[in-house]
Amino acid sequence: MGQILIISDTHFLRKNELDKFIASLPPVDGIIHCGDIYLGYKPGDIQHLYICKGNNDFADIPYICHFTIDGITFTTTHGHKNNYAYNPTTLKQLLNEYPADVICFGHTHIPYLYQDDDIAIINPGSLSLGRSYPKKNTYVLFDTQTRQAHFYDIKTREEIIVEMQK
């Protein structure tokens, strides 16, 4: 059963803390980071990482990433441009140029899940500076077989329910 880790807005979590978190999970087939990683990040720092550039990132990384893991195609972008993060369904505009099964974004630090027949849109929330109420720092494990996103609280490691938007 394949799993893809989706995280975002790790901000002040340092590389060793991020490494420790990743090592605490069962092996995953890929790691998607939706932007705003630690200061000083350099491409290649973390293996199997697909990262797009956030408004707090200075490394040479792309604003939009488009890639396939386990037969599932992802388009990712941080979401601070074009107000995407605050109107997530407008991210569908990217599909013309970057066709995908799943779009991932970040920036709001609030978990989000949209699903229709064509696309899933996912914001995993922030791993270190959650802004949901009650406040939780969260991540997503995406099951490549069922194509379902499962959200987890990093503190308790319990699954949390994120209401699906339609």
Ligand SMILES: [Mn+2]
């Ligand atoms: Mn941001």
